[in-house]
Amino acid sequence: MVEKKRKSRDGRPPKFNKKSKFSNRFNKKSGTRTDEKRRTGPRLPQSLRKELDRFNPNDQHSSEEEEEEGVNNDVYEYEEGVPEEESKKNRRFDTVENYEYELPEDFKDENVDSDDDDDHDFDGGENKIAGRNGKKGGLDQLGDDVEDEDEDVERHLRMLQGITGMPSQAFEGPKKNKVVVSEGYPESEYNPTRDILDGDGRVAIEDLLESLQGKPGYRELRNITRHVDKKGKLLQAPLAKEDRDRLERKAAYEQSKKDITKWEPLVKRNREAPTIIFDKDTDLGFSTVGAIASEFEPRTEFEKKMSSLVHDDKVMAAHKEDGSRLLELNKVSLEDYINNQNHIAKMRGLLFRHEVKMKRVKKIKSKTYHRLLKKDRLKGSVGMPMDAEEAKELAMKQEFKRAEERMTLRHKNQSKWAQRIVKRGLDVQDEGTRAAMAEQLHQHALLTRKMNSMKDSSSSDDSSDEEHSENAGGSDQDEASMLLAKARVKTQQALEEDDEVPDSGVLALPFMKRALKKKKEAADEEGRLAIQEFELSLKQTEDTDGAENSKKGAVSGRRVFGASKMQVVEPKSKIRSSSISSDSEAELEAEEDIDVGFSRTDDMQKNINVSSVLLDVDANIPQDSVLKISEIVRERGPKTTYEVSMLQSDTWKKQMSSSANEVDTNGKRSRKVAEPVTHNQDIELEEVGEDSDSDSEGQMVDGILSLGNKSSYKLPSQAELIREAFAGDDVQEEFSKDKEEIMNEENPEPEKPVQLPGWGQWTRVQKKKGLPSRVLEEHKNAERKREEALRKRKDAHLKNVIISEKLDKKAEKLLTGTLPYPFTSKEVFEQSFRMPIGPEFNPATAVRALNRPEVVKKQGLIIKPINYEDVDPHERGEENRGRGQKQGQKQRINRSRGRVKAVVAKS
Amino acid sequence: MVREGNLENPKDDDDEEGLNLRNIKLSGQMGAKQENGDPENILPPLEQELSHELDTKVKKYLRGEGANLEVLKDKKLKGQLSVREDLYGISAKAAAKAEKWLMPSEGGYLEAEGIEKTWRIKQDAISREVGISSAKNQYDIVLPDFGPYTLDFTPSGRYMAAAGRKGHLAVVDMKNMSLIKELQVRETVRDVVFLHNELFFAAAQKKYPYIYNRDGVEIHCLKEHGVVTRLQFLKNHFLLVSINKNGQLRYQDVTMGEMIGNLRTGLGRTDVMQTNPFNGVVALGHSRGIVSMWKPTSAVPLVKMLCHPGPITAMAFHPNGHLMATSGKEKKIKIWDLRKFEVLQTLPGHAKTLDFSQKGLLAAGTGSFVHVLGDFSGSRNYSRYMGHSIVKGYQIGKVAFRPYEDVLGIGHSMGWSSILIPGAGEPNFDTWLANPFETTKQRREKEIHSLLDKLPPETIMLDPSKIGTLKSAKKKDKPTKKEMEAEMEAAVLAAKGTAIKKKTKGKNKPSKIAVKKKEKVERAKRPFLDQQMKEEENVAKKKQKIGEEISLPTALQRFARKKATA
Known part of the structure; x- marks a missing residue:
């Protein structure tokens, strides 16, 4: 239309x-x-x-x-x-x-x-x-x-x-x-x-809101929008990560620069000091064991406990007064004593039996057996809880492997072998090959997986945490319930995980297990009580919460379910467990709660992650400070593991050594305390001279000479006279000739370029080309150079002087070939040694200062790291040297002398 | 042989009074006054004066200005050097302060009043005014049979060697006027010189120079030297230097006996030779008016200068090494500045012999008259200071100032004389350097020390302060193009000349041999060609550089491409 x-x-x-x-x-x-x-x-x-x-x-x-x-x-x-x-x-x-x-x-x-x-x-x-x-x-x-x-x-x-x-x-x-x-x-x-x-x-938002009027939550939304309107602020989009990082780095750099700059004057002082003297501390460090011991500070709990006992007032007083009181304090009840003895005996027995067993095992000559045994042991050690360092090392190894895999993709069917198989077709292959391929791919998947995914339990924890944070962000929710749920889960985990029973060593023995079981039961009881408590409180909080609670419940429920599921898995792992532990486990299952049973066999399922999980538990639990029980549980966990490792001879040694190392390092640290610096011409003369020569007799016969004069003066010979007479004729000419000769010798005249006759000419008709320009130019250059050299000669302006410019090779060795390192200017370098510094040329007071070495230090003195002190960057010279570690001046010498004297006087 | 004279009775040795004539002021009435200013009366100006004096002294001990440290960019070095300079300053100040105590006496001098002239003052006038110990230094020794005499003093001035032309050698202790040894060698003796101490002396005799010890025992006959006309001894280098009648200059190390240098001067026979005490350079005066300066390690003279139009008759060096006095047959005495090689002053007069005293007085002897020139203004302006004539007809052969004494020894045809020249000698001696009162032990000690401190002959150079400094980046002695070509040709010839092995299995074929020969020649040529190419490249680079520098105006230079080579 x-x-x-x-x-x-x-x-x-x-x-x-x-x-x-x-x-x-x-x-x-x-x-x-x-x-x-x-x-x-x-x-x-x-x-x-x-x-x-x-x-x-x-x-x-x-x-x-x-x-x-x-x-x-x-x-x-x-x-x-x-x-x-x-x-x-x-x-x-x-x-x-x-x-x-x-x-x-x-x-x-x-x-x-x-x-x-x-x-x-x-x-x-x-x-x-x-x-x-x-x-x-x-x-x-x-x-x-x-x-x-x-x-x-x-x-x-x-x-x-x-x-x-x-x-x-x-x-x-x-x-x-x-x-x-x-x-x-x-x-x-x-x-x-x-x-x-x-x-x-x-x-506008208001437009959208209107439609929601009357619906639940409308008021809240309106409040929020109003709040936003009032503030009227737009949130800026966050900066790009690169920019943020750059800014952060910049700020950090500024900070560190400031930190370092304060040392500048100090360092400058030390660098410019001619001598750094370390004489502040003549203390040569610890001389006795007692001195070392006095420096000792307890660090670990055990050490603290020990020190509190040792430094107990009573004990100290008793020690000072007399020995009898000490004895009193040292009373041990008979029962305790007997118990102790029994315990020791038992342990010894166990050890002995273990030794016997090991001997027997050692005697077995089967290589296969030993190989398998070794494999088992390795696996076992992987399963065993390790100390932090070991775990870290292992983690590093794993990480490296993963990185390597990511780089090389070795297991992604890229080997020649794998490629050939793929080429031929997978279906053609037998089952074994296919399995091998699958295994490889699995390996690749495992190795290329992200780091976090390796820690299963911790990641689940993380996710729960995330959930929690999300929920909190979404609306005002009760954090308490969240916390409680978490705590409950944690306790449960702790209950499950801490009870690992080693399948070898003393603790693997039935009676030990029984003892452990008892302890565990008690702990579990407490744990369960705690869980109940949590659940109760959780319910309360949920009631108050209202709608969102159902979700929460689901979360916690899922957790529980997960745990029970693991219990289901448990029997499988048990099958794998060694025969030694299986007997006792059967017993345990009969007696114990399923949870406990599960947790016992748990160690079989565990791989390396166990330790990390354990660590996680350790780290996490104290965060929820509400839980005392979990603390107890946590305490117990490490203890048992400690005992186990104590009894395993290898690891025990290791731990001992490592702990010894620790003690050593502690000791070192405390010891080091690381601190480380014309002439109106008298024509008269002529006159007089001539006079005196010729006529003045009276003057001549003056003085003390009173002796008769016997003239022995002989007239010069004819030849001499002739030579004298004609000597000065052509001296000047000769000399200038001589000079020219020498100059030509030292700066030879360039040869004139000549052409061979007939060269470059065919006939007379042809125009003569002359010499090539290149040759002419060369000649010109050489001549110019020579002239320049002649002009530069020292005797260039002295007609009657020839100064040889020949190099004396023998004297050459007395000169410096190149400017020595810190110097950049020839003048400065040459001026720097104009003064002799030897005792022949300097007063005794100055010789020492002139010849003092760069560093003066007593033998055996420990040079501590530089100590910060305020130095005025503009002060110079003496004041600098007088202070601190450095000097080089008489004043200082005197002072140090004085100090030495004082020491002598004291001793 | 030594006959009468005031020499015979070595009287009281009042050492404290010193052997110097100190501060003799000869006024119109000829009254000697000891200068004794009372410091109490005029304190403030004196202090001022003292501080000023101190400053000048400090300057002396600082041995030159410190370098300009502002040029330095290296702060560490700058700091260290400035600290070092401070230390030098402290040292110099301490030395200047100590000088007051270590060098208590000042040199004496003659001062004329009114129309009086110092050169009119006679020796007997002086003798009347000085103390007994100084007066005894005025004497004549008449030895008519063996003259003319030549003299040499030890560095300390204690001993004197005298050699009569007709073979009379004598060593005399000048302190107590005792003859240590005299001997008659029964042949011509042209020169005598002490070695490092009084124990040994060398005499240039008719055919060879000989070395004697103090007891007159001939120790060495130095036949290599030939007929020597003059001898010199370089005490820091332990070198005996001789010039023979063929004009050959020889350096012999007296410690090991090694001949260090044998240099042909090519300027004829001469009997004028002096060493520069400052640097050990030996100067020769030749008949063509040329003075040549030598060092043992170079075959060509360091310096050749035409000083006089006629033959040079005498020559002397100032102890500080900066001044040289020459006299020519044309009856002129010239004073030269050796730093610039320029004439400072030309004085009329003839001199058969010249000598500088420690304090810089110049004695010139001619005929039977000696005049002494002095430079009291400090402006290197030598004027007549004193004069003395010996008996007419006595021909002066040698004048020599006695170190650390105001005494001038004159060797003449009838023996030797000694006269007083106030202000000639250095009043304060340094026992480390030269000790007139040396004991045997000290002498021995010093001998060892000086041997240990012996300087190698290479250290003799015009400016010894250059030792340790940076080599001047001067031309390396590059072979000329022609030389290079010649070398290359020689190498090629050599390569062609080598015999070729006979080989089997078809390797001895003429074609193969030809190829091999060619290869050889190429291999021989290669290094030369490489070098040539390198040079050409360098030249090209330089040219380019110069071209660039010239082509760009200053305003545009900053846009020029920066060189990659740092």
């Missing part, structure tokens, strides 16, 4: 999609010519097109989005509100005002045109005005619009009747429908009112 009139005007086929429709609209404003260019599509006869147009709205109805629009178009013919709304809704087009404004014009045109082509111009103008009015308040004109619409529809129907000859009823269906749709939608979130649509069209 909408497109019809355009088609009739342009004589072009319409486009059925919305986009083309809109583009057409835009073009209309600018003119129809441009329009023509863009219109493409199949040319259809007018009538057909009309028909198609008529059905178009129906087509549009098919898509949900457009339904509304179509409906509105039909109902509110003269309104522009529809496209506007549409554009808002799906935001496929720019929300530019102009377009929105002009849109209605098109719209109406189309509508009008669809009916008769003649008056469309007219109508267009009308529609414009109407459109504007409609924009102001479309709803007021609703009535008129409807009337118009009705007329149109009637006309249309009539026309259709005329063409098709069918009754009007056949065409009425869709029309009715439309009318109903436009009018009859109730106002709801799906059918927003006009106000809402004219607004920014967003759905």
Whole structure:
């Protein structure tokens, strides 16, 4: 309907999609010519097109989005509100005002045109005005619009009747429908009112809330939303993890930098000190066992207990006064004594029997037996509770294996063997091979599984914790119930897990088991009581809670079920258990509660994780400080394991050594306390000299000489005179010649490049090329170099001096080849040794300071790590040295001397 | 042989008074005054003066300025060096303070008043003013038969060796004026020199130099040296240096007897030789007016300088090593600065012999007259200080100042004389260095010490303070291109010349042999070619560098590509 009139005007086929429709609209404003260019599509006869147009709205109805629009178009013919709304809704087009404004014009045109082509111009103008009015308040004109619409529809129907000859009823269906749709939608979130649509069209929380009014929980929600509104704060999205980490690192770095910077002046002082003297402590450490003992501080509980006994006032007083009182305090009852003796005897007996057994076993020569035994032992040790270090080591190993597997994927059917089998087809293989493959894959799965999944029980704990936290987050729930449930589960676990009975050693013996059983029974009794208590209190809390309780109950129930399930599993594991323990277990089962029985055999099922579980239990239980009972249980657990390991000779030794190590390390730590530093020329002279030579006799005969003069002066010989006379003739010339020679020798003149006669010439006709430029350049360079060298000579400006520049290879060894390490400047280096430091050149007071070694320390002195002290970074020199560990000055020497003297005086 | 004179009676030795003429002020009335300023009267200015004096002294003991530590980037080194400098300062200050006590006496000098001139003051005038012990240092020994005499003093100034040309050798203890030993070698003796102490002396005789001990026993005849004209002894290096009539300079180590150096000067016969006490460099004066300086380890002279247009007659070195005095036959005395090799002063006058005293006085002897030049202004401006003429007709052969005494010994054709020159000697002696009152034990001790501290001959160089410093990054003696080519050719020839083994199994085919030969030649050439290539590369790099440096204006240089090579 909408497109019809355009088609009739342009004589072009319409486009059925919305986009083309809109583009057409835009073009209309600018003119129809441009329009023509863009219109493409199949040319259809007018009538057909009309028909198609008529059905178009129906087509549009098919898509949900457009339904509304179509409906509105039909109902509110003269309104522009529809496209506007549409554009808002799906935001496929720019929300530019102009377009929105002009849109209605098109719209109406189309509508009008669809009916008769003649008056469309007219109508267009009308529609414009109407459109504007409609924009102001479309709803007021609703009535008129409807009337118009009705007329149109009637006309249309009539026309259709005329063409098709069918009754009007056949065409009425869709029309009715439309009318109903436009009018009859109730106002709801799906059918927003006009106000809402004219607004920014967003759905607010309040809108959503209204629908919930009266329903339970509405008040709460409203409160929350109000609270949010008041605060009016939007939560920012958290930073990316990388950014957060970076920030964190930055902060941490700043902190650590600050921490380290405070040491800077101290370190600087020590670095710059010529000498670091360690003489603060002449104490050479512990000299006696007593001294070491006095430093001892009890750490473990046992040690504390011991020290409390040893340092008991009574005992101390008794010890000081006399021995008799000590004896009194040391009274042991006869019964105790006998018991003790019996116990010892029993233990000895047990040990003896064990030894005998082991001897026998050792004698067995079967290798297979021993192999199996060893395997068993290894497995056993895996099952055995270990001390923390061992467990850690094992965990590390496991982790490494897992990582290795992840890296290599060794077990993922990638070996040659596996690949071949896969190639040949699995079905061809026999069962054994298939099993092996499966085993490998299983292994891979095991090894590549995440770390957490290895600790089954702990992970379940975690999940429960998570549940708890989730619940707490969801609404205000009672944490107490959660806690109680947890505690109960824990106690149950503890009840189950702590009672491991070793299948070897003394504790595996029947009477020991019986004794253990008794103890266990007592503990279990308590445990069960505790569980009952928990359940009671849990119920109470659940009552108060209300609706959510059922869930809780389910959780706890599931837990219980899990435990019972494990009990079911138990018999299987028992079959595997060794023959020694099986007898006693039968007994136990008869007597004991199933729980206990289960927990006993539990150790069979356990793998490495047991220890970790145990540890978990240990770590977790104290958190719920409510549970005393669990503490008791926990205490007992380790104890039994301890005893077991004590009796197992190997592990016992190990533990002893490890504990000894611990003691050692403790001792060391306490001991170390780690602290560680012209001349108006007298022409007279000439005159006088000459005078004296020639005429002045009286002057000559002065002095003390009173002796007669015997002249022994001989006239110089003829040759001498001649030589003298002609000596100075060409001396200068000769010398300069000499100098030149020497200079040429030391800096030889480069040879002039010459060409062989005939070289490079064919005939006389050919132009002489001369020497190649390369040779000429080389010569030039060499000459320049020589000149430079000559200019640099020391005697370059001294005409009458030749200073040899020949290198003396022998003297070369007295020079330093390269600048020694810390020095970077030649001048500084050469200045640094200008002063002799030997005793011949320096006063005795300074020699020592000049020659003091870098570190001065007494033999045997323990150098403690640097101690922090406040150092003024700007102070320099003496003050520095005078303090602390370092010095190098006379003052300090004197001081130390003084100190030594004082010591001497004391001793 | 020693005859009369005031030499014979060694009177009282008042050692405390010292052997120096101290602070003699010869005024117009010729009254000697002992300078005794009373410090109480003028304390503040004196203190000031003292502090100033101390400063100058400290400067002396600091031995130069400290380096500029601001250049250093290494803070640790900077800190350590500054601490070290502080220590040096403390040491120098302590030394300067101690100097007051260790060097109590000041040198004496003559001071003229009004129109008086110091060089007009006669020896008898001085003798009237000085003490008995100093006055006894004025004497003449007349030994007419064996002259002319040449003299040498031990470093301490206690002993003197005198050698008459006609074979008279004598060692005299100058302190108590006693003749220790004299002997007649009955042949020409041209020079005499003490070795490291008074126990030994060497004499350059007619054919060879000989070494005698104090008892006159000939210990060595050093035939290798030939006809020696002059002898010198380098006491720090234990080297006996001789120049023979063929112009050969020889260095012999007197400890092990090893000949350290035998250098041909190529400048003819000379009898002018002196050692520079500062660095041990031996200087020779030649007939062409050239002074050449030598060290035992180099065949060419360290320095050759044309000092005079005529033959050089005498030469002397200042104890600090910075000054040299030469005299030429053209009757000029020149004073040279050895640090710049420039003439400081040219004085008229002829000198047959020259000598510097410890305090820097220069004695020049010619004919029968001695004049002493002094530099009292401190500006290296030598002017006439004193003069003395001996009996006319006596020809002075040698002048030598006696160390640690204000005494000048004059060897002449009729024996030797001794006169007083106030301010010549160093008034304070260092017993570690030279002790005039040395006992036998001390002497022995010192001998051992000096032997232990003997310096190797390589340490003789123009500037010994260079020892330990960084080698100058100067040209390595690169072989020239021509030399390289010649070497390569030689190597190729050698490679071609090697005989080829006869082999079997088709390996002796001519083609194979040819290939092998070719390979050999290539192998021989390879190292040379490699070296050549490397050099070429270096040159190219340098060129490039220079080109870049030139091509870019300063404003654009920061955009230049940084070199990868650090």
